[in-house]
């Protein structure tokens with residue numbers, strides 16, 4: 001019988017009794033479970049604890065927390081003794097619909113977020129919406145943004161190239177039911193949609209690039225603002241700009257934007273500095289900025305490339321837009 005070591009986020013302590021119904025019980029180890037834990041120090045703290053506990057290759061590591069904790073523990077699992085089994089219990093919406101799926105893990109260095117990491121799948125993931133009862137409503141926004149992203153990616157993959165159909169016929173049903181706060185059904189659907197893409201392209205050689213929709217501009221914004229913006233908000237702004245750059249029909253853009261939860265305008269940017277940050281993206285080619293080609297990939301061109309000046313100008317035109325809070 002394998003032993004378990006359960007690494008959990010301090011903020012979910014009151015929910016720990018939920019774990020036994022999945023047979024999860026063992027030695028507990030508490031950490032804050034915040035972005036700051038995704039560090040070399042955070043990594044070594046867990047590794048040292050596992051060594052102290054004589055944790056064996058046949059034992060099971062369990063991660064209970066949000067995306068930060070899953071990224072960190074996933075990285076420990078991938079590297080401790082060259083890989084041990086890990087089970088995930090995601091406790092934030094973002095972790096449920098995004099971070100717990102697809103195996104990406106990692107820690108940060110001052111020169112880059114997620115700059116050290118691997119792709120390593122959990123053996124099992126356990127889902128329980130009850131964890132969300134202790135998450136303030138506004139902290140569900142980042143996960144909700146990722147849910148809308150996957151819904152858009154899916155809609156345009158199915159209707160690839162047929163934007164006219166989306167505009168005229170599908171617009172009334174598009175995103176129907178994806179209201180905030182999200183239903184269990186939508187959470188399950190978002191998970192399944194991401195899983196389908198991962199099953200086709202775990203190592204991000206093609207289709208998985210679609211999941212980066214909104215992230216080229218989003219990541220640049222995060223870096224530009226020194227991470228003083230949440231990832232979810234940055235991705236929301238990124239999707240708004242990238243829809244325009246990719247040529248989404250105006251009516252479709254408006255519809256999608258009306259679901260977005262963050263109400264702040266696109267931050268003011270200094271064009272030259274922002275351009276330099278955009279040019280650091282590792283997916284770029286020949287000085288051109290890479291984007292997820294959500295609209296017209298034809299099942300082969302999952303990335304498209306643009307002149308950085310065009311991207312900066314599109315960002316500067318988007319200083320305000322109508323989102324969830326302003327729609328009638």
Ligand SMILES: NC(=O)c1ccc[n+]([C@@H]2O[C@H](COP(=O)([O-])OP(=O)(O)OC[C@H]3O[C@@H](n4cnc5c(N)ncnc54)[C@H](O)[C@@H]3O)[C@@H](O)[C@H]2O)c1
Pocket residue numbers: 009010011012032033034035038065066067068069071091092093094095098099100101102103104105114131132133134135136142231
């Ligand atoms: N691996 C991936 O594919 C992937 C995808 C998306 C995001 N991420 C990563 O996820 C991280 C962000 O994750 P997040 O948004 O879940 O935030 P988080 O994990 O940083 O958690 C935010 C805060 O919420 C607390 N918390 C967690 N569960 C709670 C609960 N049930 N009730 C009350 N508080 C709770 C945490 O302890 C923390 O204080 C980032 O580091 C990002 O890079 C990874």
